[in-house]
Amino acid sequence: GAGVSQSPSNKVTEKGKDVELRCDPISGHTALYWYRQSLGQGLEFLIYFQGNSAPDKSGLPSDRFSAERTGGSVSTLTIQRTQQEDSAVYLCASSTQGELTDTQYFGPGTRLTVL
Amino acid sequence: GQNIDQPTEMTATEGAIVQINCTYQTSGFNGLFWYQQHAGEAPTFLSYNVLDGLEEKGRFSSFLSRSKGYSYLLLKELQMKDSASYLCAVDDKIIFGKGTRLHILP
Numbered sequence: 001g002a003g004v005s006q007s008p009s010n011k012v013t014e015k016g017k018d019v020e021l022r023c024d025p026i027s028g029h030t031a032l033y034w035y036r037q038s039l040g041q042g043l044e045f046l047i048y049f050q051g052n053s054a055p056d057k058s059g060l061p062s063d064r065f066s067a068e069r070t071g072g073s074v075s076t077l078t079i080q081r082t083q084q085e086d087s088a089v090y091l092c093a094s095s096t097q098g099e100l101t102d103t104q105y106f107g108p109g110t111r112l113t114v115l
Numbered sequence: 116g117q118n119i120d121q122p123t124e125m126t127a128t129e130g131a132i133v134q135i136n137c138t139y140q141t142s143g144f145n146g147l148f149w150y151q152q153h154a155g156e157a158p159t160f161l162s163y164n165v166l167d168g169l170e171e172k173g174r175f176s177s178f179l180s181r182s183k184g185y186s187y188l189l190l191k192e193l194q195m196k197d198s199a200s201y202l203c204a205v206d207d208k209i210i211f212g213k214g215t216r217l218h219i220l221p
Contacts, residue, residue: 043150043152043158043202043204043214091157091158093157104160105160106157106158106159107157108156108157109157
């Protein structure tokens with residue numbers, strides 16, 4: 001079946017502009033995760049959804065970052081007033097129930113470049 | 116503070132066994148993940164250890180010692196396709212190490 005998809009695959013934007021990244025999880029997966037991988041850095045956890053709610057938003061780097069999930073399916077990660085340090089690959093993953101032992105299936109990522 | 120250490124790079128030979136170590140110091144701990152990531156691709160989940168001891172999954176095994184803040188990933192019968200980065204991550208708001216880049220020589 002279809003895996004996790006993300007769009008756009010690449011996004012180049014100017015500093016100060018807002019961007020919206022989209023994640024379509026595997027159908028039926030309850031849990032959805034957003035991560036960020038910057039050049040030369042490890043993978044950074046951003047936020048986790050169980051259904052439509054996000055129990056823990058403390059991983060978001062600043063208040064310019066927000067995420068929502070509707071209908072227990074698609075999620076969008078919005079970055080307002082982008083800065084150059086926001087340049088990274090943003091990865092989305094989903095799992096069946098959000099139990100930590102469930103396998104997370106990752107999407108291909110969105111490469112964001114802020115000029 | 117939060118700290119996860121793993122070697123930056125390792126080299127091993129095809130067919131051999133390699134052990135990738137990970138030490139951690141975190142304020143909380145619920146479990147430890149290992150992920151494999153090929154260049155230019157998203158990471159793939161390998162294992163999640165909660166209890167002390169060794170868990171085997173085919174050619175890959177993962178070990179955890181909570182009292183020592185230590186884990187390792189053991190890869191047996193290495194294949195060229197195992198050349199990748201291996202990420203250790205502590206389940207305390209899911210904090211990741213920077214990864215170990217493993218090079219397999221023919």
